[in-house]
Amino acid sequence: MKTKISLILLSFLLACKVIFVAGYDPIIEETATQLQKNFNLHFIKLSRSIQDADPSNQAFVNFQDYYDQMNTDLFVIKSRAKYLDKKGAMVQKQVNNIDSILHDLEKLHKTGFTDSKADDKHDIRNNINSAFEALVRFQEALKPKK
Amino acid sequence: MESINYENILTACIGVAKKEVGKAWKNLKPYAEHEFKQFAENAAFLAQLKFSNTINDNELMVRLNIQRLALNNVLLTIEGIGLLSAQNVVNAVLAIVATAIRTVLGVVLPV
Structure with a gap:
């Protein structure tokens, strides 16, 4: 009887792999x-x-080509994220955040940037890179180990 | 049938948990510190631009929103890697218990 229970428990444990989070x-x-x-x-x-005399x-x-490419890539990445299951919700959220951030940049650019030596807009560059690095870092952590 | 050594299982499980959590924190600490410091510096830079009237309210709001969303991504990564580390601990513990039972039963099963 004891052996039977142990075997059932063992089969259960061997079949068990807990997954809290996914989305690679x-x-x-x-x-x-x-x-x-x-x-x-x-950005360069x-x-x-923005910092020259013109x-x-x-x-x-003058930057329309970049925004067209950006929107194409955002369409691709959002389509992929849409099909992740609910354990991939954190990745979906990160992709949606990047989508909102880049569209905020596009909106801001449409309203017009004026030449300014005081404002090199490095906060925009830093924040957008942080958002991307967070997603890529998380993807690397989620990547199945060989 | 040989009996299960619970003391050994417990020691092995605690060892695995310590190692996994320690590894995750060691990797996350410099990343979190760097990002939080940068967010603070960027916020101070934006405040200075607004104070000197270099940017208007609308631009400030949009740039702060970009910062908020970027910070949200960083926090999601920290939380996610923490969850992955917990996941590794649970799976390692399950493997330790399975190995202990297998040893006691003296059976060879594919893992």
Whole structure:
């Protein structure tokens, strides 16, 4: 009897693997990395245009290509996150936050940036990189170990 | 049938928990400290820009919202890695107990 119980318990334990949190997706990781890279290139160009002597070269229309690519990548990453199960809710939230952040940047750029030596907007660069690094770091932690 | 040594199981389980939690905290501490320091510096920078009228209320609100969402992502990562560490502890404990029972029963089962 004791052996039987132990065997049942053993089978149960061997079949058991607890999962509290999930949500690794190589496409999410790759797209987030690409989005971050594109954002940093965009920011370098934008920053230069804000700190030079030309007051019009930072116009939104001059950066339309970046925003088109950004929206395409956001569409891809959000589509992937949508299909994660409920254990992937934290990753979904992070992707939605990145979507909101980048759309906030787009909105801000549309309202117009003026030339300014005092405001290099480094808080925007730091915060957006923090948001991406948090997602990528979490994806790396969630990645199944070989 | 050989009996189960609960003392050994407990010691092994505590060892695993300490190691996992310690590893997670060791990895998270410098990351959390760096991010929180940067958030504080960015908030001070924004306050200074507003104080000197370099930016208007609308721009301040949008930039603060970007900061709020970014901080939320950092906190989600810290919480998530903490949960992963708890998950590793639970699974390691289950494996220790399974091994102990298997040893006592003297059976060979694929894990």
